[in-house]
Amino acid sequence: MRRKLLFSMAAAALLPFAGAAGAADKENTLYIDLKDGRVVIEMRPDLAPKHVAQIKKLAREGKYNGVAFHRVIEGFMAQTGDPEGTGRGGMGELLPAEFSKAPHTRGTVSMARTADNPNSARSQFFIVFKDSNFLDGQYTVWGKVTSGMEFVDKIKRGVGQSGAVPPPPDRMIKVQVAADAKN
Numbered sequence: 190m191r192r193k194l195l196f197s198m199a200a201a202a203l204l205p206f207a208g209a210a211g212a213a214d215k216e217n218t219l220y221i222d223l224k225d226g227r228v229v230i231e232m233r234p235d236l237a238p239k240h241v242a243q244i245k246k247l248a249r250e251g252k253y254n255g256v257a258f259h260r261v262i263e264g265f266m267a268q269t270g271d272p273e274g275t276g277r278g279g280m281g282e283l284l285p286a287e288f289s290k291a292p293h294t295r296g297t298v299s300m301a302r303t304a305d306n307p308n309s310a311r312s313q314f315f316i317v318f319k320d321s322n323f324l325d326g327q328y329t330v331w332g333k334v335t336s337g338m339e340f341v342d343k344i345k346r347g348v349g350q351s352g353a354v355p356p357p358p359d360r361m362i363k364v365q366v367a368a369d370a371k372n
Contacts, residue, residue: 260349279311
């Protein structure tokens with residue numbers, strides 16, 4: 190009886206660390222290697238199962254490797270996922286919106302879509318630089334940066350803004366599901 194009590198107390202003491210164990214879900218962790226370092230994203234299939242499945246499929250096929258950040262706006266977000274680098278292209282199937290109550294706080298990863306069709310997301314996504322709650326409930330949140338946000342902060346700004354002279358864009362060097370990663 191005393192052992193059961195001690196075991197129960199030890200288990201209860203570890204409960205605050207349960208979130209850290211969840212972060213070790215390699216099947217739902219995405220690595221994006223940028224010029225300055227690795228960005229780690231916790232994917233949220235509980236919020237957006239179809240979007241996460243498509244992101245994983247495209248990453249596993251190597252489709253995101255070398256893709257540019259085609260729209261980067263200071264104080265707002267960095268957008269990528271268009272193989273053409275224009276913001277008009279995409280890969281994979283059209284996805285139905287999977288809106289949730291998850292807020293667009295710093296580091297949130299959400300799907301881009303056309304302004305007139307909430308069911309038009311494919312492969313383009315964005316990472317917000319700062320809280321952008323005006324997006325809440327209008328874009329599908331599928332992940333959150335858990336480490337490497339300092340590398341996202343270093344992505345070149347000005348790309349894709351009208352009137353701006355676009356610099357050569359930064360690119361995703363390699364994108365992989367952590368479960369598949371060799372390094």
